Amino acid sequence: MNKLPECPIHPVSIKLLRQGHPWITADSFSNRFPRNSEFVVAMDERKRPMALLLHDPQHKNVKARLWTTKYPFDREAQHFTASVQARLDVAIEKRLQMKELKDRENYYLVFAEADQLPGLFIQKLNDRVLIQFYTSLWNKYKSIITTTIQEVFPEMKDDQFWFQMRGETRELQKLPVNAVDAGRRDEFHLSEFGNQYLIRLGSSYDHGLYTDMSAVRYELTKLITKDCRVLNLYSYTGAYSLWAMKLGASQVTSVDLSPKYIEWLQQNIGLNPDLDHTKHDALTMSVDEALAKLKSENKKFEVIICDPPSSSSDGDKRTSAIKAYKDLLRNMNMVLAENGKLVIFLNTHQTSGQKFERAILDYLKELNLNFKITQRLGLGQDCPTVKGFPEGSYLKGLVLEKV
Numbered sequence: 001m002n003k004l005p006e007c008p009i010h011p012v013s014i015k016l017l018r019q020g021h022p023w024i025t026a027d028s029f030s031n032r033f034p035r036n037s038e039f040v041v042a043m044d045e046r047k048r049p050m051a052l053l054l055h056d057p058q059h060k061n062v063k064a065r066l067w068t069t070k071y072p073f074d075r076e077a078q079h080f081t082a083s084v085q086a087r088l089d090v091a092i093e094k095r096l097q098m099k100e101l102k103d104r105e106n107y108y109l110v111f112a113e114a115d116q117l118p119g120l121f122i123q124k125l126n127d128r129v130l131i132q133f134y135t136s137l138w139n140k141y142k143s144i145i146t147t148t149i150q151e152v153f154p155e156m157k158d159d160q161f162w163f164q165m166r167g168e169t170r171e172l173q174k175l176p177v178n179a180v181d182a183g184r185r186d187e188f189h190l191s192e193f194g195n196q197y198l199i200r201l202g203s204s205y206d207h208g209l210y211t212d213m214s215a216v217r218y219e220l221t222k223l224i225t226k227d228c229r230v231l232n233l234y235s236y237t238g239a240y241s242l243w244a245m246k247l248g249a250s251q252v253t254s255v256d257l258s259p260k261y262i263e264w265l266q267q268n269i270g271l272n273p274d275l276d277h278t279k280h281d282a283l284t285m286s287v288d289e290a291l292a293k294l295k296s297e298n299k300k301f302e303v304i305i306c307d308p309p310s311s312s313s314d315g316d317k318r319t320s321a322i323k324a325y326k327d328l329l330r331n332m333n334m335v336l337a338e339n340g341k342l343v344i345f346l347n348t349h350q351t352s353g354q355k356f357e358r359a360i361l362d363y364l365k366e367l368n369l370n371f372k373i374t375q376r377l378g379l380g381q382d383c384p385t386v387k388g389f390p391e392g393s394y395l396k397g398l399v400l401e402k403v
């Protein structure tokens, strides 16, 4: 192996690396890393090697990711493949030991930086495995990844693996591709907490069920009591709606702008004969329209779940979810029953949990609404987070109780 390039990094990156932040973002230092080198040794302010980084010159923002701070770096780089296998084994074994995952056929085997496998997410979806790359450097290691997984799950055939390139820009948002047949589309069912869901691979960017929200769904068990009325805003394919029905809600209303997702939601309900579909209503319209309609009909709900996309466009302008919350809080309050609860989410790494909470408390004050925060929700179980790495804790939720 050639000598590893030793590169100075930005003073802020030095500080962040020391605090446990595993990314080197684009700046005048990282933009000068040698383009054709897979590894880079980061040098501290006294020109001492401080970390071995995986280099990603093609990524727009994240130019390198921490691999190790363990010396000697040249040996760590030489043994990279063996270390990948070892880290995969540790991550998978951890999930197999988690009793919380026994009621789910969907869970993460690997959760990227939190499993020391930067930019690599791997989900088990019933008997399929979806491998998602947020950095193209993993492309070279596809077969190492699949064979390591097959050693743990020997029944897994090559055609049960799917790969997907994920990213923030539109060009990087690719559909999942089957490992054996690039043109394949796949539809199957999986069970989460006793409910069946339809999963689609190969035909849409997201496959129909957000696995990173499973642990949060379970958390709502205590909140959705028998016979309460639940409103699920931005319902997508209805995971929260089905879960509320399973928990015994007397009435569930789902709202989503997309006819495709509402139809998918109806199919999901149809897969579960134990759920009483007469207790479910679907409104295919915008959340603003739905809240106005429900208010005019004098409808009330004990629990309202609100999980908007991180930003949305009405054709003219983009609005971030956090900005939209002022109107949403006002309008949700109009249809909330006495002592009702709002479960609100923000799904972006660009706003910290603290900032989200502060914004919500400010809005409530401006609107003269009396709520208290009774619970904070976030990633958990198979989706761990890392201290000092806020980008990894992208999901935040609050439970607000009307007082």
Ligand SMILES: C[S@@+](CC[C@H](N)C(=O)[O-])C[C@H]1O[C@@H](n2cnc3c(N)ncnc32)[C@H](O)[C@@H]1O
Pocket (backbone or CB within 6 Å): 209, 210, 213, 234, 235, 236, 237, 238, 239, 240, 255, 256, 257, 258, 261, 285, 286, 287, 288, 307, 308, 309, 312, 347
């Ligand atoms: C992040 S997903 C919600 C995920 C869902 N809560 C779950 O856990 O499965 C956002 C959803 O909001 C819908 N959506 C976006 N803008 C909307 C709007 N203005 N009104 C209603 N639905 C909207 C999208 O079609 C999409 O299904």
